[in-house]
Amino acid sequence: MESYANRKYLIIVLVVLISLIYSIRLLSLQVLDLSYKLSADNNATRYVAQYPARGRIYDRRNRLLVYNEAAYDLLVIPNQMNAFDTTELCSIIDFTKEELLVQIQKARKYSYYKPSVIVKQLSAKVYAVLQEKIYKYQGFFVQTRTLRKYPLKTASHILGYLGEVDENIIKNSKYYKIGDYIGINGIEKSYEEELRGVRGVKIYLVDVHNRIKGSYKDGKYDKQAIAGNNLVLSIDEKLQEYGEKLMQNKIGSIVVIEPETGEILALISSPTYNPELLVGRVKSINYSKLVNDSLKPLFNRALMAQYPPGSTFKIVNGLIGLKEKIIKPSSRFRCSFGYRVGNFYQACHHDTAFNLISAIQNSCNAYFSMAFRNILDDKKMKNISESLENWRRDVISLGLGNKLNCDLPNEVNGFIPSAKFYDRRYGRGRWKSLMLVAMGIGQGELLTTPIQMANLAAIIANRGFYYTPHIVKKIEGKDLIDQRFLVKRYTLFDSSQYKVIIEGMDKAVNGGYGSTAVYAALPNIRICGKTGTAENPHGEDHSIFMAFAPKDNPKIAIAVYVENGGYGATWAAPITSLMIEKYLCDTISRKYYENRILEANLLDRGRKEKHN
Amino acid sequence: MVGRKNIINNIDWITIILYVIMVFFGWVNIYAAVYNEEHQSILDFSQRYGKQLIWISASVVLIILIFLIDSKFYSFFSYPIYGVFLILLVAVLIFGKQIHGAKSWIELGPVKLQPSEFTKFATNMALAQFLSAYNISIKKFKNLVIALVIIFVPAFLILLQNDTGSALVYSVFVLVLYREGLSANLLFIALLVAILFVSSLLVNKLYIIVALITLAIIVYYFVTLRKKLFFKTIIILLVSIVIVIGLNYVLKLQLQNYYLLIIALIVAGALFSIYAYRYKLKNSFIVFLILIGSIAFTFSVDYFYNNILVDHQRRRINILLGLETDPLGIGYNVNQSKIAIGSGGFSGKGFLQGTQTKYNFVPEQSTDFIFCTVGEEWGFIGSFGVIVLFSLLLIRLILLAERQRSSYSRIYGYGVVGIIFFHFIINIGMTIGITPVIGIPLPFFSYGGSSLWSFTILLFIFLKLDASRFELLW
Known part of the structure; x- marks a missing residue:
């Protein structure tokens, strides 16, 4: 019988060759190419902005004119969503079923894995109801923001109002990011940098579905938000x-x-006008009403x-x-x-x-x-x-x-x-x-x-x-x-x-x-x-x-x-x-x-x- | 009981040490891959690392059993064992449980088993038994067909289970056939067909044709004895290419580039045939025929793929070639896997410090993509170490196979080498983006009882055969 024992060398060569190719590939992937390390950082960490409390505003006799009240945004991550009682959720957040479905569809279109806002600036009252039931709505969660409150409802033209930053502002500034609020008028605008404080950041480790798994390096690189400065106005x-x-x-x-x-x-x-008209969810409707008013109350x-x-x-x-x-x-x-x-x-x-x-x-x-x-x-x-x-x-x-x-x-x-x-x-x-x-x-x-x-x-x-x-x-x-x-x-x-x-x-x-x-x-x-x-x-x-x-x-x-x-x-x-x-x-x-x-x-x- | 002592002395401890290192390191990485702070105890059997400890313990029992059984048993019962597993495969098709789209699991109370994993060593035994029989030569066509049937029946049944990856493993027995004397030319043609099939689905036709022509010219240069004629034919080819392209341009035929190339090739081929006939250039003519055959095959693959295959079959090929696996778009999994491995750097992020694998960026991180955890947490040192371990094991096994006196043991040994080698190439290759994503485990590393046990049985039957090599002379 013919012996093919020599063929073992070819097989050994094959093993060594492939091991060598793989080792070279690993060397280039792990040691020579640095781009993967950067990708990894972005992959696994999520930077969550910590919004500072905006400065309060007082009059010359220390009467409070403006303060902050917590407001709650309802967000959803579509791929974590399960079947839920839409009628109940709609009644809590005061939506029609169609509106809710449209919002969810929008969120899906944006991303299945990233959170999208369903409804902004819910009041504390709505939040209290929602919080008890939110376990039923998988994939939904609530994020806290603050809203301006005006106990005396005066001096609207002096105080001005806030609005979301637009593309122009984002382009021309290193600070503002999409979804941030900025003073649009009044001293909210002229003292924006004093009032806004400095945004902080918390770095979380997240998994591929964007679920938070814990803080990154025990918060070593987190930055505390610095609250805005309070202002005392000269007005009486x-x-x-x-x-x-x-x-x-x-x-x-x-x-x-x-x-x-x-x-x-x-x-x-x-x-x-009542300054509270330009705060929160009602803002856009009220704003266009005020703009179109022939007496020009915003002027x-x-x-x-x-x-x-x-x-x-x-x-x-x-x-x-x-x-x-x-x-x-x-x-x-x-x-x-x-x-x-x-x-x-x-x-x-x-x-x-x-x-x-x-x-x-x-x-x-x-x-x-x-x-x-x-x-x-x-x-x-x-x-x-x-x-x-x-x-x-x-x-x-x-x-x-x-x-x-x-x-x-x-x-x-x-x-x-x-x-x-x-x-x-x-x-x-x-x-x-x-x-x-x-x-x-x-x-x-x-x-x-x-x-x-x-x-x-x-x-x-x-x-x-x-x-x-x-x-x-x-x-x-x-x-x-x-x-x-x-x-x-x-x-x-x-x-x-x-x-x-x-x-x-x-x-x-x-x-x-x-x-x-x-x-x-x-x-x-x-x-x-x-x-x-x-x-x-x-x-x-x-x-x-x-x-x-x-x-x-x-x-x-x-x-x-x-x-x-x-x-x-x-x-x-x-x-x-x-x-x-x-x-x-x-x-x-x-x-x-x-x-x-x-x-x-x-x-x-x-x-x-x-x-x- | 004289043999007992002999056996302990004759056991190949190098292989066992390599096995122990791999299983232990594998377990460490499974622990890291699924680690979370709520379940820290290594004995938490609700977690995969806890379960893997059970599988490992069971493997020790299996090893002892394998060594206790007489070595003659294995060759003697090769066919019955093979038969039992074929029946099991059929049973799975009927009663099996579908997981991840593959109907390849049997549920026995709390334990889920994957018979296709075990069929590997059974097939290996049957093949060894057949080829080691007296007076069997693989050169005989009939014997080759029987060997191929032994190999492809289980592969076909596994294919029916929708587990294309595992079925593909059986192609590696060609390596065994090669060692046992399969014609190198046949092997070359089989390899060419396989490469052409895959590449014609993945790569632009033009590149394939250019590559084939280049390859043919190189081969032609070496086989032809009359170099003058070689240059003449090359000139004919170039001239016909220029003419065809020129005609296409002048007549505005707007034919695609690869058609032009083929037309030129046929024109040049016709002229060349005359030369070949006149000067009796047999070798060159064969090269030319193979070239034409390959090109024809490339196009028939297209036709076969688009017109003969039905949708779900196409899908399966797509999945096999990694064209359709990821829900997040082609290349997502591979990219995440490369990021995980690449981010490990030279020395790794350290044990339990990996972020990519731990947080599910990498799919199947404790099973098919376990190598990502190695790469991320242990860096180049760790991943290179794994490659060294595997090549040492494979070379050691080749040497062991070669020292067998019985051809059954040798053939079985090469089967072990082939199976492990194939898993090694595909599994690590896919995590570093070299091979398509075919979901098969990394031997001894990946989580899973079936996989660990089947590789353990596969390996240790060979070690038992090796340890008793002096007992038998047949």
């Missing part, structure tokens, strides 16, 4: 609430500033609405006239029911000659028209362009025409026209002071915002300086607020010039019968104020009032706008008076006065055509 919640009440059924705004610090005491934009008029300042601007021209020595406190202009030059006629109500103080007291159009023309036609200046620019510089030093750069988002500039503006409009050298005369009484191209006018009141109260208005008084855990709120900003005017103006504003309120703002007067507090009526092409004029009080050592500066309210004296002045009394005395002595304001409904006026 009582005053804020009172202001909102006074402004109910009216369109407009109130801005109250503490002159000696620049702290905003109240900031009201009306109509307002923060205090910072974003630009109106012609009207007669309140006369004090600015008065100041500039004094500074440029165009007028002396004693110099008089004659008013004979108006201001007449050639074909031009500016109506007025007086038949007498006014000095500056009584012109402010009576808000004489003729006086300030003449004064403004004289400022523009000043012989000291080369031409009208130079004098307009000079005037503009003075105006801008009063915080007008540019954003004040306060700590609320979305401020607007307002508008103080420059020489260039008129060059463009009329052609270089082809415009004269008479064409601009409406600005003498705060009309024409001029635009200012309520907060700028309140700041102007503060400047006058301070006799010549201001601190940039701001709404955050203290950030917990920090010694200082932003440096820019601590700089004393001087205007280009002298305190002596303010004194004259203040006399006029004092007389306007306390000058007795015939003065423009007697409705603002208070028996025991000396208020200085100035009315304004902003012409409005769309309807009745806007009623404006700016004031500060008391006259000596002022504690409060305020600007009130009531859209379509007519004369400044009619609505804005009494509201101002009530606000000042509320802040300084805490009680309202004139209930009938208060009632008249509270009962007034001016909402329809804006929709009517102007009646000439």
Whole structure:
């Protein structure tokens, strides 16, 4: 018989060869190629974000304005799901069966192994019911988030609201991840980084089905979440609430500033809305309702609405006239029911000659028209362009025409026209002071915002300086607020010039019968104020009032706008008076006065055509 | 009882030591693969490592029994044992329990057994018995057919159980036939057919044709005696390729590349045949015929696969080739397995520190993919160690087989080598992405009583035969 014993060598060679090939393959897989180690890390660990508690917000007297409440998201991992009682689950989370099935289908489409949200932000009450039954719904689990809560439901425009980050934010930021919340408006936005804290992370080991098996290396690499800083606002919640009440059924705004610090005491934009409307599951429905509301409740008029300042601007021209020595406190202009030059006629109500103080007291159009023309036609200046620019510089030093750069988002500039503006409009050298005369009484191209006018009141109260208005008084855990709120900003005017103006504003309120703002007067507090009526092409004029009080050592500066309210004296002045009394005395002595304001409904006026 | 002492002296302790190391290391890795903090006791029999301890203890009993039984018993009862297991396989088909789609389990009270595992050694015994019979030569066609029937009847029954992987193991008996004198040419053709079948389903036809032509040219170069003629025919081939491609381009026939290649080959082949006939180039002509045959076969595989096979048969082939195993997409399991092994690095993550296998990223981590745990927790050192263990065992077994005096023992020994070798190649190969994912266990390592016992019986019958090699001279 033939022997094939030699064939054993081939078989041995085969064994050795294959062992060698496998060893080389293992060497490359395990030692040379590092990419598998990275894959393994991603494979087996799950990074679970630890959301920090967002900072709480208090008012200046430590009344709680915003806090957090736990909310519960219901999630599902489709492949862990078993048959369950859909009707029961639907009744707990208030879904129809179809809605639930649609959500589950969506989750399946996304991933069988990864969790998807079925319903967001369930309340604690629903959660309590759900928690007892969740063992029946395999694959479902609950994740805790926090929601903003507003115990007093005021100051919505100041506080702002939160929203989920969008793709743009995620792309431009290293911090935010999909599903995160971010401040969209108000101080939630401007103090986002203080409030949000720092997200932590817990690393878990998970299996292939994403089931958590324990913490990774006993939490050695976990990062604790750092809670957000609490904020103390400068606003006085009582005053804020009172202001909102006074402004109910009216369109407009109130801005109250503490002159000696620049702290905003109240900031009201009306109509307002309940801040809780923009929290949680109801947010999207409510948001579109609010956006589509013709009264624009989401629009923060205090910072974003630009109106012609009207007669309140006369004090600015008065100041500039004094500074440029165009007028002396004693110099008089004659008013004979108006201001007449050639074909031009500016109506007025007086038949007498006014000095500056009584012109402010009576808000004489003729006086300030003449004064403004004289400022523009000043012989000291080369031409009208130079004098307009000079005037503009003075105006801008009063915080007008540019954003004040306060700590609320979305401020607007307002508008103080420059020489260039008129060059463009009329052609270089082809415009004269008479064409601009409406600005003498705060009309024409001029635009200012309520907060700028309140700041102007503060400047006058301070006799010549201001601190940039701001709404955050203290950030917990920090010694200082932003440096820019601590700089004393001087205007280009002298305190002596303010004194004259203040006399006029004092007389306007306390000058007795015939003065423009007697409705603002208070028996025991000396208020200085100035009315304004902003012409409005769309309807009745806007009623404006700016004031500060008391006259000596002022504690409060305020600007009130009531859209379509007519004369400044009619609505804005009494509201101002009530606000000042509320802040300084805490009680309202004139209930009938208060009632008249509270009962007034001016909402329809804006929709009517102007009646000439 | 003189023999008893002899037997202890004659036992091959090297193999036994290798066996003990493998079983112990296997158990350690099963413990790591299913380890969780709630069940830490190694004697927790609700866990797989606890159960495996029972299987191991039972194996010791089996080993003692095997050594107590007279060695003549095995050859004498080869056919009856083979018959019993064939009946069992049929019984499984009728009464069996289906697990993971394969109907290959018999339930005996609490114990589930997989007869197909045990049929391996039974078939090995029957084959050895047949081939060792006096005056049997594998060269005779009739004997070859009988041997193949012995091999393929159980394989076919297992195939019917839907356990394609286990059925495939039987192909390894070709190795035994080879050692016993099977024609190398026949083996070469069988191998070529197998490779062509698999690759024509997995690889682009064009590559196969190019590879075949290249291979044929190389072989042709070595078998032809007239090198001048060799270069002439190559030039003919190249020219016809260029012409065919040119025609396709000019006439805008838009034929696929591999058709072009085939047409060129036929044209060149016609010319070449004339040469071959005139100059009596018999060898070269055979090479050419094999080449044409292979290409034809490649295309017939396609036809066979798409038109003759029915859906579930196609599915089975797909599963076998790893085209359809994973619910998460092709390659998921292999990729996870490679990640697990690759992440082990040089020295591994350490015992019980593996994350990939422990957390179920790897499927079947205590059975078919146990090697992942080795690779992840013990690193290259561990996985290389396992490969060294297996090659030492296999070489040792080859040497043992060669020292047998009886051809029964030798043939049986080679059967053991073949079966273990096949499991080793496929199992480790699939975890490192070299072979298709065919679910068969790693001998001595994978969890499972049937698998451990069947390999133990397989191995120790051979050791018993080896230990008593001096007793018998027939």
